[in-house]
Ligand SMILES: Cc1cc2nc3c(=O)[nH]c(=O)nc-3n(C[C@H](O)[C@H](O)[C@H](O)COP(=O)(O)OP(=O)(O)OC[C@H]3O[C@@H](n4cnc5c(N)ncnc54)[C@H](O)[C@@H]3O)c2cc1C
C-alpha cells in the first residue's frame with residue numbers, strides 16, 4: 001500500500017481490530033501527506049511538538065448549516081441565528097485560546113477534589129452492584145453490563161443529570177461523538193443528523209439548567225449555572241454552558257467505556273497479568289497508564305494548521321487538516337522499548353492516552369478512578385474469564401475505538417470482598 | 418571492541434565533587450549511572466545534604482513548606498563519602514589534590530567543580546553587618562528571614578528587583594508585610610526581560626501592594642545604637658524607615674578557592690570548553706576536571722558560542738548530568754547544548770523563559786495579551802529568535818524552544834491561536850544587563 005493511502009486504511013473498518021501495523025508503516029514518515037491532502041502525524045516527537053504549537057488550531061468543525069425545512073421563517077430567520085450561535089459557541093474541545101481557556105477554567109473549577117474523590121468510592125460500589133447481577137451467569141457482555149453503565153452513572157451523578165433521563169442520552173451521546181470521526185464531517189447526512197441531535201440535547205439541557213438555577217444542588221451543573229468559576233470570575237453564558245455540559249456528558253459516555261473494555265480484553269489475553277492484578281491491586285494505576293499507551297480509547301484527534309509549519313522535513317501548508325495519531329505515538333519505538341508488548345512494569349510511560357497540551361483530558365482523574373475500580377473488581381471476582389469472540393466486534397469509530405461487545409464466558413462471580 | 422570501551426570509560430579511581438548541591442548531586446548520580454564504580458566523595462561547605470533553592474524565596478518564605486523540607490531527592494543510589502560542613506580551600510592540579518578547610522587533602526582522578534554562587538552582599542561591610550540586614554541564598558538564610566518576618570516588621574526593604582528580589586517582595590506581601598522594593602532600573606526585571614515586560618511586572622507588584630521605587634538606589638543604611646538597621650537613605654534623597662532589609666543584588670560565583678590552581682577562574686566563573694572541561698589560563702582543557710551549574714562559564718553552541726554562565730535550576734541539573742557522563746567517559750567531548758530555561762513565580766503568576774534574552778534588539782507579544790495577564794513574548798536579535806518568555810502561558814514555550822534551536826527567523830510563529838496583531842517593539846534594556 002502506498003503511504004498516501006495508509007490513513008484511508010486506518011479508517012477502514014476491516015482494520016479496526018488491529019490498526020497498529022498500519023501505524024508502524026505511517027511512522028516511517030513522521031508527518032505524511034495523504035492523497036486526500038490530510039497530514040498524518042505519527043511519531044512521538046512530532047505529536048509532542050504539535051500538541052504544544054500555537055499554530056495548531058482545534059477549530060476544525062465545518063460551519064453549521066441546518067438543513068432546509070421549506071418554512072421560510074425557519075430557513076431565513078431562526079436557523080441562520082441558530083447556526084451562528086452554534087458556530088460561535090462550540091464546546092471548548094473544538095476551540096482555541098483565549099475562549100478555550102476561559103471555558104475550560106470554569107469547568108475545571110467544578111471538578112473539585114472532593115467531587116472526584118467521592119466518585120472513587122462510588123465507582124467501587126457501582127461496580128460491585130453491576131457484578132452482583134452476573135452472579136448466576138455463565139457468560140455476559142462486559143460492554144453493556146459493566147463498561148458502559150459505570151461511567152454513564154458516574155458522569156450523570158457528577159453533572160446532576162437525573163438517572164431516569166439517561167436512556168435518552170445514550171443515542172444522543174453516540175451520535176455526537178461521531179463528530180470526532182473525520183468521515184462523518186465530510187458526510188452531509190451525518191452532519192444534518194448531528195445538528196438535529198445537538199438541538200434536541202440542547203433543549204433538554206436548557207430545561208435542566210433552568211431547574212438547577214431554581215433549585216441548586218451539589219453537582220457540577222448547579223455550580224456552573226450559578227455562574228462562578230474557581231476564583232469567583234464570571235463563568236460562562238448560557239449557550240457556552242449548554243455546550244460545555246454536552247461535552248462533559250459525551251466525553252463521560254464515550255471514552256471510559258473503551259478504556260475498561262480494551263483493558264479487559266488485554267487482561268484476558270494476558271492471564272498472567274490478570275492473575276497478578278487480582279493479588280496485587282496496587283498494580284492498577286500503573287497498569288491503567290500502560291493501557292492508555294498500549295490500546296487507548298482515543299486513537300487520533302484532528303487539528304488545522306493556522307499557518308505553514310516546518311516539521312520533520314516537511315512543510316504543512318496553511319489551512320491543512322492534520323491528524324495527530326496519538327495511538328501511534330504511543331507505540332513509537334524511539335520512545336518505548338518493545339512498544340508492542342503490554343507491560344505494566346514499564347518505567348516512565350509518557351503516553352498520549354489523554355492527549356496533551358492545552359486540551360489535555362479534563363476528566364483524566366475521574367476516568368482513572370473508574371477504570372481502577374472496574375479492573376480490580378473484574379480481576380478479583382470473575383472466575384476463569386474467557387473471550388467468546390477474539391477479536392471482538394468493534395464499534396465503527398476509528399478515532400474513538402473500542403469493542404461494541406465483549407462477551408466473556410465465566411465459571412462464576414466470586415462474592416464481593 | 419569491548420576492551421576499547423572499557424579503556425575509554427572511566428569506571429574506577431577516585432572522583433571528587435566539590436559543591437554538594439544541585440549540580441554536584443546530579444553530576445554524581447550521572448557518573449554512577451554511567452557505570453563509574455570507583456570511590457566517590459562529595460565535599461560541601463554547607464552542613465546540609467543537597468536541597469533545593471527555588472522554594473526559599475517562595476513557599477519556604479510564606480510558610481507553605483518548611484525550609485528543611487526542601488531536601489533534594491536522591492535519584493540514584495550514590496554510595497559516596499559525604500564531607501559536609503567543610504569547604505574546599507585550594508586545588509593543586511599537578512598533585513591532583515583538593516585541599517580542605519580542616520587541613521586534610523583529597524587526591525582525585527577526576528574532579529567536578531560545582532561550587533555555584535553566593536548572594537552578593539551589601540558593599541559597605543559595616544552597614545551589611547547591621548542586625549536586620551539579610552541576604553538569601555541558602556536554607557539557613559531563608560529560616561533566618563522567615564523568623565525575622567514573623568513578628569511583623571515595620572517595613573521590609575528589598576534592594577534589587579531581579580528575580581529573587583521580586584519573589585521575596587511578593588512572598589512578603591502574601592504574608593501581609595509592608596514592602597518597599599528599590600531598583601535603579603526603569604522597572605523590575607527590565608534588565609532581563611526588557612522595559613515593556615518590566616512595566617507589566619511593575620503593575621503586578623503595585624497591584625500586590627508593593628511600594629515600588631524604580632530608577633533610584635539606596636545610598637546608605639543607617640542603624641541605631643543597638644546596631645539594628647532603622648532606615649535607608651536613597652540617592653534621590655528620600656528616606657525609607659525600615660527594620661528588615663533584604664539585599665538582592667545578584668550572585669557572585671564561588672571560585673576563590675581555585676586561585677593559584679592555574680585554572681581560568683574568576684568572578685565570571687570557571688571558564689570551560691564546549692564539552693565542559695575546565696580550561697587553564699592558557700586556554701588548554703584539563704580533561705580530569707569538569708565544571709557545572711552556576712559556577713561554569715562555557716561557550717553555548719545555540720548562541721554562536723558566546724560564553725555564558727547560567728543561574729538556572731534546570732541548567733544545573735542538565736549540565737551536572739552532562740559533566741557526570743563526561744567524567745565517566747560516556748559523553749566524550751560532546752558539546753553541551755541544552756536550551757536555557759528558567760521559571761519564577763510571584764504574586765500567583767508563573768513566569769517561564771526559554772533561550773537567552775541577552776542581546777535582543779526586538780520583541781513581540783506573540784500570544785495572549787498583557788491585559789489578560791497571560792501572554793508569550795518572543796525576543797529577536799538580528800532577525801532570529803533568541804528567547805521567549807511566558808506569563809501564565811507556559812504551554813506554548815516548547816514550540817518556541819524549537820524555533821530558537823532552529824534559529825528561526827524573527828518573529829517566529831505567525832498566525833498562531835490567541836495571537837494578536839504583531840507589533841515589533843524595542844526591548845529597551847537598561848545599560849547594564851545580565852541573563853535571567
Ligand atoms: C532564593 C533562590 C531562588 C531561586 N529560584 C529559582 C527559580 O525559580 N528558577 C530557577 O531556574 N532557578 C532558581 N534559582 C537558581 C538555582 O537555584 C541555581 O541555579 C542552582 O541552585 C544552581 O545550582 P549549583 O549546584 O550550580 O549551585 P549552588 O546551588 O549554589 O550550590 C553550590 C554549593 O557549593 C557550595 N560551595 C561553594 N563553595 C564551596 C567550597 N569552596 N567548598 C565546598 N563547597 C562549596 C555552596 O555552599 C553550595 O552548597 C534560585 C536561587 C535562589 C538562591
Ligand code: HEM
Pocket residue numbers: 058092093094104155247248251252255256257259296297298301302352353354355356358359360361362363364366367
Ligand atoms: C478513559 C477515558 C478518557 C479518555 C481516554 C479521554 C481522552 C481524551 C483526550 C485524548 C482528549 C484530548 C482531545 C484533544 O486533544 O483534542 C480529551 C479531552 C477532554 N476530555 Fe477526556 N477522556 C476520557 C474521559 C473523560 C471523562 C470521564 C471526561 C469528563 C467527565 C472527559 C472530559 C474531557 C474534556 C472536557 C476534554 C476537552 C478538554 C479541552 O479541550 O481542554 N474525558 N479526553
